[in-house]
Amino acid sequence: MQLTVWTYEGPPHVGAMRVATAMTDVHYVLHAPQGDTYADLLFTMIERRKKRPPVTYTTFQARDLGADTSELFMDAARDAQKRFNPAAMIVGASCTGELIQDDPGGLSKTLGLPVPVIPLELPSYSKKENWGAAETFYQICRVIAPHGPDKQDHGVPVCNIIGPTALGFRHRDDVREIVGLLERLGITVNVVAPLDASAHDILALKQADFNVCLYPENGKIACDWLKRTFRQDYTKTVPIGVGATQDFVREVCALAGFDEAHAEAYLKEQESRLPWYSRSIDSTYLTGKRVFIFGDATHVIAAARVARFEMGYEVVGMGTYSREFARDVRDAAKTYGVEALITDDYLEVEAAVQALQPELVLGSQMERHIAKRLGMPCAVISSPVHVQDFPARYSPQMGFEGANVLFDTFVHPLTMGLEEHLLHMFRDDFEFNDEAGPSHLNHGGGHKKPEAETETTPASPTEDALIWAMDAEKELKKIPFFVRGKARRNTEKFAADQGLWEITMETLYEAKSHFSR
């Protein structure tokens, strides 16, 4: 039994819903009690989809449990087929449905429905949403894809894009960006799936020479199967950030059988603003900003690379809730000399953020709340998503345009370069005081709650007993507010380590030099 306040992922049947909803003509019959329909609002409200998810819930009640819930399932499946006339159906159970062991797969077989029915086994008590999406899409491929026509020679390299789903973090825009990139390289995109794919498109998967695995969390199981079954290799690089996009271009060119010159010629033409913006002197202030990154594995690994090598930040902590990809994140973390935090307990993440006191948090909506509480700047780079993660504008994370978006995303929450100097210079000015936050972030009234960090950092008993001398306290106030909390904490830690009882101005500067990087 696990005590949970918030959860990073929903149950696996929500993953299945993300696949069914992404596709155009697949219907999902879910053996579930009333109340499980809440998941519809994720799609209609958070993602603002224009149609209800194609899901029928059997809605069994307590009084049905003694009677015949399997009859209820069969009626629902029969009715759904008649009413919605889908090209294929997937059937399964939610967490409660699983407990009553009605075997939706077996039951629907006996119905003899006139469409392919794909049974799902999604263990709700051990697996989660992303795995559920990956498994569902794999099962759909496994049942439908082999029946497609044999592969033909198309004269040009052909690929599929695998992994985007409904409710994904910027999937809609990433697909547009990557389809454009591939087409400009001279690679034909055969099928994008599951997002906007039909059952008929699944039949056509065979036609590709290779697959682009855009979101490993949702697409890798299917990609592995496609590789085994149709000998289609797939990409390992996720094109988020300038470097990763360049690597991705080289990788797809190799898979497409193009020579290296083809890839390099293409890359030479590309203009991403990120490299220049990062080298522009205005960005000097970004140097070594301490950043903490948490989210799904794909976005965390990518964000760390961008943060460290493309923005010049320092990665002080990173981790993921995607246990299936823990090893990848651990390996990536080694590059930055940190240990990956693998957990789906948001309180643990909060504790890590609190201990590390980063200057920027890159995470999901959960980390946004943690950062807000701790008074830290934060940008959202990964699921779980909320309505604001579906912006009206074109806002991909992938490809060269995605890299531009990332530059803005990673900089926006921070105090801008010149502004930082001004804040320092005018810190005693009554209007331009250092409690005024960055002007581009409207905090209402311009007075940010000062010292949020020290208020929320529980000091250890020894650090508690420390006394700040008046001059040191005064000097501390001269440090810009956005680093003051950290300075206080570091100084107290230093003093405690040194066995000092009182912090003088001397101690403050001793500590500063001790911790200076």
Next chain:
Amino acid sequence: MTRLFPKPDETNTPVKPVSCRERPVLKERGQHEVFCGLTGIMWLHRKIQDAFFLIVGSRTCAHLMQSAAGVMIFAEPRFATAIMEERDLAGLADMHDELDAVVEKLLARRPEIRLLFLVGSCPSEVIKLDLGRAAERLSTRHNPGVRILNYSGSGIETTFTQGEDACLASLVPTLPAEPVGAPPALMVVGALADVVEDQFTRLFEQMGLGHVRFLPARLADDMPPVGPNTHYLLAQPFLTDTARALEDRGAQIIQAPFPLGAQGTHGWLKEAADTFGVPQSVFDKAVQAPMQRAQRAVALHRERLEGKSAFLFPDSQLEIPMARFLHQELGMELTEVGTPYLNKRLLTHDLNALPDHVTVSEGQDVDEQLERCRSLKPDLTVCGLGLANPLEVEGLTTKWSIELVFTPVQGFEQSGDLAELFARPLNRRTRLAV
């Protein structure tokens, strides 16, 4: 309580139950597009300030809570989920030991908690996890610091607001007994926003009913006493089990319309006033000014809404009184009024006020109901979050019903706000030119 007026039993007018007029009800069985009772925790945990709600359930329950809450408004709310895992179900771990450990951890983290609800879910009900026994055991262990109760908010037994009903019903047996020979007392039952509660308290005071108690109270140790001299007035229509539990303890119901809109609130207060023999002049003096304010505020919106048709999907059991308000006070034409569950006794006044031609439906088959709605093309459709945007795309104007539950809408001072909630979607339609 100061007795300004004769006691009810001294007025010699025994309360006669008002009965419900016969009318056909369309009962449906099919896919229900409603929340389960766990969702009630969303407002209950804000209402009872030192209570904590621990759902014993699955990841789905936890996911529901954060999705339905409009996501994580409070960094650490007073609710959480103990997620059952494979090893619990496979019997590798003793579920009760596990639960004890979770509660231990929780209470260590939140020492200010005085009342803990163990809330049953679909999976915990299906595997017949005995939370009553767990609550008893844990109560003994944490006595006297924390009281531990249990109720079920599972979707196989409760819809949406029935969760509050189950919660309050679990509280009733623990309420202190009223002292022997206690004077008649008024208890208002059902969670109301604090601001609404305070308004009602003032109004009752002006009528000479100076010691009204509310269930639930804002603090766990401040729950009202109950007994044969308690007259209870429901502020929410979905409290079937709570009403029964109160009556088991001798309390008497005051049948009334629900306090929505000027007329609803007036009727609600009047029934209470009559029960306690408040003279007409005193009553009129107390309600006159706020009643007029409410009527003026409602009239502003009536212009826009009069003659417009409305279709209400089942959601919170507030649909019948809402429909009465739309019909009587805003002049709207009702087509179908759906409710997840219809308690005719509690809704008598409001139900009798609906015109005969209105279809009242109970339960749901969402696809069938959507077809009826589409063919009726109402000017305003009141429905849940899962349906609203798709219906807007089809050209219908919708009002999400959940807002009617999460917003303070009861009482005179909120009548204008309530009318505005229905007027806004139509207003928006006429404003937009894109």
